[in-house]
Amino acid sequence: MADGLCLFSKDSLIIKNPKKNPLVLRMVVLMFVMACGVYICSVCLRQYSARSSEHLLEVQVVERSCEAPNVEPSEKHYVHFPKPKTFSRSECACIPVRYFAILSTQRSGSGWFETLLNSHINISSNGEIFSVKVRRSNISTIVETLDKIYNLDWFTSASKNECTAAIGLKWMLNQGLMQNHEEIVKYFNTKGVSAIFLFRRNLLRRMISILANSYDWNAKLLNGTHKSHVHSTHEAEILARYKPTLNTTLLIPNLRQVDDMVTKSLEYFKSTRHIILYYEDVVKNATKLMDVQDFLKVPRRDLNSRQVKIHRGSLSSQVENWGDVEKTLNGTCYESYLNEDYKM
Ligand SMILES: *[C@@H]1O[C@H](CO)[C@@H](O)[C@H](O)[C@H]1NC(C)=O
Ligand SMILES: *[C@@H]1O[C@H](CO)[C@@H](O)[C@H](O)[C@H]1NC(C)=O
Ligand SMILES: *[C@@H]1O[C@H](CO)[C@@H](O)[C@H](O)[C@H]1NC(C)=O
Ligand SMILES: *[C@@H]1O[C@H](CO)[C@@H](O)[C@H](O)[C@H]1NC(C)=O
Ligand SMILES: *[C@@H]1O[C@H](CO)[C@@H](O)[C@H](O)[C@H]1NC(C)=O
Ligand SMILES: *[C@@H]1O[C@H](CO)[C@@H](O)[C@H](O)[C@H]1NC(C)=O
DSSP: OHHHHOTTSHIIIIISOTTSOHHHHHHHHHHHHHHHHHHHHHHHHHHHHHHHHHHHHHHHHHHHHOOOTTOOGGGGGGOBOOOOSSSOOGGGTTSOBEEEEEEEOTTSSHHHHHHHHHTSTTEEEOOOGGGSGGGGSSHHHHHHHHHHHHTTOOOOTTOOGGGOSEEEEEEEIIIIITTTHHHHHHHHHHHTEEEEEEEOSOHHHHHHHHHHHHHHHHHOTBTTBOOSSBSSHHHHHHHHTOOOOOOHHHHHHHHHHHHHHHHHHHHHTTTSOEEEEEHHHHHHOTHHHHHHHHHTTOOOOOOOOOOBOSOOSOGGGGOTTHHHHHHHHTTSTTGGGGSOOOOO
């Protein structure tokens, strides 16, 4: 009787049905084993996926437990706890990170300004990342690049990684910023990115700096190497020896073009959280650097840079055809650029 109950006993399979095709029987057994296998697997999988979703829940709980202290509700949007793919923030995982972008124009002191920010232990500004054309080919590549930077997965010499409290980059208006302004403003507002505008009040000085810098691109005044920024007064003096001649026909249209672009950018980005700085003010007034640190909500520190200013003297001594320039700008809305605006 006991043998009869057991379907797969040797007796029932072989002895009691000796004439049946053993191949068919083997197939039946095989099918049964396979069915069992599939069933067991599916049960396992179900348990596994249940367990991994538990795991996900745990992670979310941990994320949520990173609460920034003393953050006003209106500020919450600008506070982040990135989880980089490439490393662990370890003991700084719950230090809030703020996202920023320095929006500027070439030769407006943004290189110098960025070295000042990077001298702060909790600030990482990663340089002119969009000077590389393919990164700004379209809004998808721009967003991809920004995501990587703000997730702390972008490595430059400026990266301070796990204990960074403010992460950003330097971005020139002509590097895809104006063309893609709508999407970028949307990105800034959705992700909580703050903008630091840095412009020059005196666009004539900026023009001289551009001409001198592009002259040096070819002339390579410093022992055959081109330098945009220098670290000694000696080098600065050599570079400042070159006096450009300004094309007086193009002078006013060029100044107007830059002026318009700056005005337009302020209009485009006015809905973002932002601060507007002028190079001249940062040079003259140390409080401006405190304002920036407060804006980024990092602890206040003395910031320093090894860079040395190239053009230090009076404007009239920096231009070959100063008389013509004076005549051209006299009586126009750009007349104030002729005046001494700061002494160093
Ligand atoms: C954006 O640019 C990248 C790189 O040039 C290119 O591979 C990609 O196809 C472009 N995407 C769109 C949507 O145009
Ligand atoms: C700044 O960085 C230091 C050292 O990495 C770290 O100990 C500190 O917690 C950070 N402070 C802030 C406010 O992020
Ligand atoms: C250029 O070379 C001279 C000597 O040949 C050296 O004294 C000077 O430091 C060099 N300057 C730079 C900027 O490399
Ligand atoms: C100034 O620029 C205009 C337009 O490009 C050009 O026609 C003119 O020759 C230039 N003048 C000088 C003195 O280079
Ligand atoms: C320096 O800047 C602060 C604010 O940024 C301002 O209140 C102060 O008046 C400025 N000082 C001078 C001398 O301009
Ligand atoms: C500027 O224009 C005023 C009159 O509008 C004139 O008196 C003055 O001499 C001019 N200055 C220069 C440097 O051309």
